[in-house]
Amino acid sequence: MNAPRLLFALSLAPVAALHAQAAAPAAELRAGRAAIAANQPAQARDHFAAALAGQGSPEERYAAAMGLGQSTLWLGDYAAADRAFRIARDAAPDDAARQAASTGLAQALNARDYPREARALVAPYAMSQTRPTVELLRAEQALGWLDRGQPYLDAAPAPDAAGYVGTQYRLLKDDVAFNRAAQLEGGFGYSHDSDGLDTWRLGAAYRFAPSSSEDFSQRWGVAAGTTHLDHDGRSRRMDDLSLTAQLRVGEDNTVNLHAGPGRANGWHYLQGNADWTLQPSDVFSFSAGAERAPVPTDTAIDHHLLYNLFSAGVSVRPAPRLYVLPTYYRQNFNDGNHRDGGVLRVLLSPYDLPGTRAAIGAEFSGRIFHSSEPSHGVYFNPRNYRSGQFGLVGVYSINPEWKLRAVVSGGRQVIDGNSAGIYTVGLSLQGRLPGNGRLDLQLGRSSAASASNGGSGYWNNSINLVVRYPL
Numbered sequence: 001m002n003a004p005r006l007l008f009a010l011s012l013a014p015v016a017a018l019h020a021q022a023a024a025p026a027a028e029l030r031a032g033r034a035a036i037a038a039n040q041p042a043q044a045r046d047h048f049a050a051a052l053a054g055q056g057s058p059e060e061r062y063a064a065a066m067g068l069g070q071s072t073l074w075l076g077d078y079a080a081a082d083r084a085f086r087i088a089r090d091a092a093p094d095d096a097a098r099q100a101a102s103t104g105l106a107q108a109l110n111a112r113d114y115p116r117e118a119r120a121l122v123a124p125y126a127m128s129q130t131r132p133t134v135e136l137l138r139a140e141q142a143l144g145w146l147d148r149g150q151p152y153l154d155a156a157p158a159p160d161a162a163g164y165v166g167t168q169y170r171l172l173k174d175d176v177a178f179n180r181a182a183q184l185e186g187g188f189g190y191s192h193d194s195d196g197l198d199t200w201r202l203g204a205a206y207r208f209a210p211s212s213s214e215d216f217s218q219r220w221g222v223a224a225g226t227t228h229l230d231h232d233g234r235s236r237r238m239d240d241l242s243l244t245a246q247l248r249v250g251e252d253n254t255v256n257l258h259a260g261p262g263r264a265n266g267w268h269y270l271q272g273n274a275d276w277t278l279q280p281s282d283v284f285s286f287s288a289g290a291e292r293a294p295v296p297t298d299t300a301i302d303h304h305l306l307y308n309l310f311s312a313g314v315s316v317r318p319a320p321r322l323y324v325l326p327t328y329y330r331q332n333f334n335d336g337n338h339r340d341g342g343v344l345r346v347l348l349s350p351y352d353l354p355g356t357r358a359a360i361g362a363e364f365s366g367r368i369f370h371s372s373e374p375s376h377g378v379y380f381n382p383r384n385y386r387s388g389q390f391g392l393v394g395v396y397s398i399n400p401e402w403k404l405r406a407v408v409s410g411g412r413q414v415i416d417g418n419s420a421g422i423y424t425v426g427l428s429l430q431g432r433l434p435g436n437g438r439l440d441l442q443l444g445r446s447s448a449a450s451a452s453n454g455g456s457g458y459w460n461n462s463i464n465l466v467v468r469y470p471l
Contacts, residue, residue, distance in 0.1 A: 025056030025064065032067045041074035052087070062091040062101075069104045073111075076352035079320065081108040099125050099132070106135035112320055113349065114282045115139035128155040131165055137172040144254060146179040147212040167400050174436050181470035183207045187225075191462040195453050198230040199296065205244065217248040223258065231298045238264040238294060238301065242272055252280045264294060264301050283317040287327075295333070297452040299378045308332045313343075321361075323347040331369075337381065341369025350395050361393040363409070374416075380454050387413035387448055389424060402431035413448060420456040422448045437469040 032047035048071060051064035069084035085105035092098035102121045109118035119139035126132035133156040137149045153173055159166045189201035203225030210219040221244040229236045242260035249255070259272025275289035291309040294301060313327030324346050331339040344366040350359035366388040374383040391409020398404060407426040412419055426444040433439055442464045450460050 025051040025054035025060045028054065029060060029063055029067065032064075032071070036067070036071065041071045045071040045075065048084075052084075058091055059093060062088055062093060062097060065091060066101060066104065069101075069108070073104070073107060076354060078108045078111040081105075082112065099129075103132045103135055106132070106139070110135060110138045110142070113142070115142035116282045119143070126152055126156075128157075130156045130159050130169065134165055134168045134172065137176065138168065141172065141175060143251075144248065145217075145251075146176050147210050147217050147248075148214065149176045150180060171400060174432070178436055178438070178470045180209060182209045183221075183468055183470055185223075185466065185468045187464070187466045189462070189464040191460055193450065193452065193460040194458050196231060197298065197452055198228075200228040200230075202226055207244065207246075210246075215250050217246075219246040220244065227296070229296065229298045229301065234298065236265060236298050236301045238262060238296075240271055252278055254279075262294065267301070267304050269294065269304075269306060285315045286312075287314070288312045295379045295451055297379050300451075303335070303378055305378065306334045321349045321351075323349065335373070335375075335378075337371055337373040337375070339369045339371050341367070341385075343367050347393075350393060357397040359395045361395075363391050363393055363407070365389050365391075365409070379451055380449055382416045382454075384417075385413070385415055385449065385454075387411065387422060389422065389448070391424065398431075402429070404429055413454070415449065415455055418455070422446070424448060433467070433469075435469060437467060440464075440466045 028047045028051035032044045032051060035041070035044035035047060045068060048064050048067035052061060052068055054060075054064075056064065065084050065088035069081045069088060072078075072080040072084060082105065085101050085108060088101035089098055089105065092101055106118040106121045109115070109121070116139070119136055122132040122136045122139075126136040133152045136152060137146070140146050140149050149172070153176055156169075159169050161167075161170065183206070185203075185205040185207070187201070187203040187205075189199070189203075191197075191199045203223065205221055205223035207219055207221035210217055212218075223240075223242045223244050225240050227238040227240075229238070240260065240262040242258050245255070245257040247255040247257075254277045255274070257272070257274045259270070259274065262269050262271040269292075271293050273289065273291040273293075275287060277285055277287045279285035289309075289311045291307075291311075293307065295305045295307060309329055309331045311327055311329040313325060315323060315325045317323055325344070327343045329339075329341050329343070331341065333339075344364070346364040348362040350361035352359045366386070368386040369384075371381055371383050371385075373381075375381045389409040389411030391407055394404075394406045396404045396406075405426075405428045407424065409425075410421065410423045413422045424444070424446040426442065428443070429439070429441045431439050442462075444462045445459060447459045448454065449458065
């Protein structure tokens, strides 16, 4: 090659390099879109990530970030989707593009249990737009604000029934209707322990439709129940009637009340519970509560034994998937005994298992108390008690309407210096019934101490069923 041709070729080298750099993101974008169309989200993720890493135009950077967010959502990697949609929001060329990125980010935040942040993103523009409305309602469902969702449903066009948006829209529409209606509830419970104590419970409740505004919501109702305790051939019966209330004050405060008269074999008393929760953010909440009830054992009823319990606790999230919930309580019995105790729960929220409908998480639960006047024979009342259990939590979505949850845990308890192994096994089924009803079934077995007894060899089996219908 002569000198002029060599100089010309060298002068074109930077231009060729720039052309190759520009072509690479475009090619990766095309490959990513083809992989999405072929239902290959893992390959799409790799192509969109490569396009985002390239030196593309601002429009290509936005498209790559959006594609990366959508493919990682598909794969259940919600943290990666969160990061991708934030990049897309920053690179959005106009308001419409920014809203699309914000909606994707809200979906990722809802999946990661950050409903307040998700709602704040889409609330300014969700009205009359279906996909943002879906994410707004998912956030309001997690926050307990579905009473505010009807105007958004009325304004949003109904989507096609298939796909994520169509399925979520249908479920949320049913949830809003269920929440806004009067409700009738029926419940059944049964437990049997190693001491031969059988406890049967039947209950019913009616809740009026809520009265709601932007800053205040109230739902009142009435509940009644009867409990039978059978032991050693003798039966005791407890009946209760309660006024119920569910209140929301502003966006940070909720109050629940369940109180009224009770009776057992001619003994009359006041029973119930109330709690208040302050939740100013997605990572912190504070709760305080009070409860008054008879001790649920046959001998305690014979002795007309009641307790008053006062508790205070917080929930904090030191990491996105980690929840720490310590609670302190004071329990005063009318036999002169009082307890100071605490409960600690540490939860690792379930991780989705790729390619399945299952997720798996973990938890630790601990309990400790000290009784001022220990006793035997009437109820479980050692001077000192402590326990701790580690366990696995599994969640399986049978379909969008039905979900299974299982817990298996084990650990130890120490009763006045005597140590013993303990375990807990639980299975719950939650789902929807014809006519927009709800079902919650729970089965359990535990060897940890209960109100009646505890120690080596003790166990308790239980089943609880609750069915609710809108009226």
